[in-house]
Amino acid sequence: MSRTERFDTALGFTTAKGPVMRVVRWLVYAVCVVVFAGPLLSLLVNAFTPVAKPTELTLIPDEITLDNFARAFDRGVLGYLLNSFFVVGFGLLLQILVSLSAAYALARKRFPGMRLVFLLILSTMMLPEEILAIPLSLVLADVPLVGVDLTGTLLGMIIPVAAWGFSILVMTEFMKEIPVELEEAARIDGAGEFRIFFSVVLPLCRPALGVIGIFGFVMIWDQYMLPLLVADDAGQYTLPLALRTLRTDPEVGLGVLLAASLLALLPSVIAFLAMQRQFMKGLTSGAIKG
Incomplete structure (x- = not known):
């Protein structure tokens, strides 16, 4: 397989190397992770955190408790x-x-x-x-x-x-x-x-x-x-x-x-x-x- 041969990925990018393309790929991947995994991670973290208002939701809890359960x-x-x-x-x-x-x-x-x-x-x-x-x-x-x-x-x-x-x-x-x-x-x-x-x-x-x-x-x-x-x-x-x-x-x-x-x-x-x-x-x- 030649080095110039490229493959399309699921997001439409190619495996071509390059600093700009690598940064773009990681930015898109990070956005996808935040959009799809962010709400689930927030649910998991805040289920074990004292929360009174929706504005208090956080991904870095100050206190872990089982009181909610x-x-x-x-x-x-x-x-x-x-x-x-x-x-x-x-x-x-x-x-x-x-x-x-x-x-x-x-x-x-x-x-x-x-x-x-x-x-x-x-x-x-x-x-x-x-x-x-x-x-x-x-x-x-x-x-x-x-x-x-x-x-x-x-x-x-x-x-x-x-x-x-x-x-x-x-x-x-x-x-x-x-x-x-x-x-x-x-x-x-x-x-x-x-x-x-x-x-x-x-x-x-x-x-x-x-x-x-x-x-x-x-x-x-x-x-x-x-x-x-x-x-x-x-x-x-x-x-x-x-x-x-x-x-x-x-x-x-x-x-x-x-x-x-x-x-x-x-x-x-x-x-x-x-x-x-x-x-x-x-x-x-x-x-x-x-």
């Missing part, structure tokens, strides 16, 4: 956090099971009306939550066929997120790339449909599981409209909904709100770090196969 727990934040974990745990489990089942049927089976089913699944991603709010509240108040009222229960927050069009589409496209010959070989060996699914198809879907796992976790964790429709009292609030209550409470200080916001942010970050490897494999698998 103690006061947040006194306000019931721990209970809201447990509600969120309960909803996202069971909701994500159901969502993955539904996505795997639906994707396997769409990717490997042929049945009348399959394109219509696929179109209906796709159409669910085009409707904003505000349009679905009233119909969803009516359905949850009187579930068809069974006549059960799910309002005022955490189950009412879990059932609606059990199926998500995005996860089904991602898993379907990934399963289509799995060679059919692997399944045919398993059938020749006498494996049944469930054995093929769990022993052949599912292990190959781990990268896609990382993708839908992270996106599904964030989608369920950040739900605001659904808990607002279902919850009857504050004891059923999830943490994103409780943040609104804390924000409008005049007796709650800014430090408590920042501490609660940090608790709401950390699970998504931890989930991404835990599934980062599978997530990256899932994102790049399509490019590699293409």
Whole structure:
């Protein structure tokens, strides 16, 4: 590779050496870090700092304290956090099971009306939550066929997120790339449909599981409209909904709100770090196969 050969970077710069270009690159990188990482760093630092007014936010704290978290727990934040974990745990489990089942049927089976089913699944991603709010509240108040009222229960927050069009589409496209010959070989060996699914198809879907796992976790964790429709009292609030209550409470200080916001942010970050490897494999698998 010659020294005169250049490569474009993500920001449009080249690797050409030179003092002026190096200074410009570092200035742009510094601005990007401040814009994107500054608010997160401010949240992290000030959650452990006594803060009374927004103008007192700082990146260099004079005092470190856990008083904000103690006061947040006194306000019931721990209970809201447990509600969120309960909803996202069971909701994500159901969502993955539904996505795997639906994707396997769409990717490997042929049945009348399959394109219509696929179109209906796709159409669910085009409707904003505000349009679905009233119909969803009516359905949850009187579930068809069974006549059960799910309002005022955490189950009412879990059932609606059990199926998500995005996860089904991602898993379907990934399963289509799995060679059919692997399944045919398993059938020749006498494996049944469930054995093929769990022993052949599912292990190959781990990268896609990382993708839908992270996106599904964030989608369920950040739900605001659904808990607002279902919850009857504050004891059923999830943490994103409780943040609104804390924000409008005049007796709650800014430090408590920042501490609660940090608790709401950390699970998504931890989930991404835990599934980062599978997530990256899932994102790049399509490019590699293409």
